[in-house]
Structures are given as C-alpha cells and as structure tokens.
Amino acid sequence: MSIDVLNETDVEVDLDELYACARYSLDEMRVHPQADLCIRVIDEAAMEVLHVQWMDLPGPTDVMSFPMDELRPARDDAEPEEGVLGDVVLCPTVAAAQAAQAGHTTQEELLLLTVHGILHLLGFDHAEPDERKEMFDLQRTLLLTFLAGRGRPAAQITPPSGTE
Numbered sequence: 428m429s430i431d432v433l434n435e436t437d438v439e440v441d442l443d444e445l446y447a448c449a450r451y452s453l454d455e456m457r458v459h460p461q462a463d464l465c466i467r468v469i470d471e472a473a474m475e476v477l478h479v480q481w482m483d484l485p486g487p488t489d490v491m492s493f494p495m496d497e498l499r500p501a502r503d504d505a506e507p508e509e510g511v512l513g514d515v516v517l518c519p520t521v522a523a524a525q526a527a528q529a530g531h532t533t534q535e536e537l538l539l540l541t542v543h544g545i546l547h548l549l550g551f552d553h554a555e556p557d558e559r560k561e562m563f564d565l566q567r568t569l570l571l572t573f574l575a576g577r578g579r580p581a582a583q584i585t586p587p588s589g590t591e
Contacts, residue, residue, distance in 0.1 A: 428453060428460050434468040438519040441534055442468075444577075448538045449515075451573045452545050456500040459507035463495075464548070465514045466541060474518040489521045490540040492547035499550050515544030535574075542569045 430449050432442045445466055453462065469477075474487035481491065496510030517540050519533065526536035543566055553559035574580070 428458075429463045431465045432468075433465070435473070436468055436470045436519060438468070438470075440468050440519055440537060444534065445517075445537060445541055447577075448541050448570075448573050449545060451576070452542050452569050453512075455569055455572075456545075456549060457502075457507050458498060458500065458512065458549070459509045461509045462498060462507075463511045464545070466544075467514060467516045468519055468537075469516055471518055471520050474516065474521065477516060487518050487521050489518055489525060489536075490544045491516045492544040494548045494550075497550065498548070512545075513548045515541060515548065517541065517544070535570075538573070539566070539570055542566050542573075 428450065430446055430453075432446045432449070434440050434442055445468075449464060449466060453464065471487040474491070475485075477491055478484050478486065478488045481493075482488075492513065492515050494513040496508075496512070498508055498510050498512050501507035517537055519537060522536040522540055523533040526533045529536065543562075546562055546566055551558070551562040551565070553562045
C-alpha cells in the first residue's frame with residue numbers, strides 16, 4: 428500500500444502516527460493493499476483556497492477529501508479493487524482549535540480527521556441522519572481501536588463540527 432504523508436506547514440505533526448492510522452483504517456476497511464493514498468497537511472491560507480474552490484464556502488476548514496478512483500471497502504465475499512484512493516487534506520491549526528473545544532489533543536483531532544477523510548474517500552457521507560450515524564460510529568470505532576492498539580487511551584472523541 429502506498430501512503431504518502433506530507434507536512435507542508437511549519438506546525439509539528441506526528442506524520443508517522445498519521446501514516447499508521449491511515450494504514451490501520453485502510454486495512455480494517457479491506458482496501459486493496461496496492462491502493463494509493465496521499466495525506467497532505469497544509470496551512471489555513473492553502474486550505475481556504477481549496478475550500479472556496481471546491482465547496483464554495485469561505486474560510487479554511489479542518490479536512491477535505493479528494494477521491495480519485497471511487498474505491499469502496501471490499502465485502503467479505505469479494506476481493507478489493509486496486510486503484511488510487513485519492514487525497515486527504517488536513518489543516519492542523521483548525522484541528523488545534525477544534526481539539527481545544529472538544530477536550531482532546533491536536534494529534535488526536537488530526538487522527539480523527541484522517542479517519543474521517545478516508546471514510547469520505549471510501550464513499551461514506553454524513554448529509555443525512557442515518558448516513559451520519561453510520562459514518563461517525565465507524566469513524567469512532569476505527570479511531571478508538573487504533574489508539575487502543577497503540578496503548579493510548581483516548582479522551583472523549585466526538586465528531587468534529589467543521590467537517591465537510
């Protein structure tokens with residue numbers, strides 16, 4: 428599996444942990460082992476440009492996802508499809524503000540946003556109440572089991588308010 432994690436900011440981010448979280452999430456979701464994913468960490472100005480360009484919404488946001496081959500999780504009876512999953516773009520300063528409000532660390536927020544972005548790449552959404560429940564329940568399970576596997580108890584992890 429090819430996962431690139433790039434920090435294009437001056438903010439210190441644990442890229443190894445973002446990579447591990449992405450890898451864990453993709454494995455748990457039965458994504459093809461040859462799928463490609465890129466996670467970019469960008470500043471507020473760059474995020475605002477993307478947010479306006481793609482969502483027609485002002486200001487920076489916490490996470491955006493850009494799917495490529497529209498890969499989906501493999502069902503138990505099928506082989507996963509190979510391809511390019513796409514890009515997840517994170518803004519650590521927006522994540523830091525959300526983390527402070529939610530009562531957990533910025534790194535935990537970035538991990539949450541990484542899982543959130545990956546689920547969007549896999550076709551999950553939260554526009555409707557039933558979709559929201561399914562996606563956020565899965566997001567929480569993936570994040571908490573990832574953290575537990577690393578011996579890290581997590582604070583109360585709630586869905587970020589600014590996710591698109």
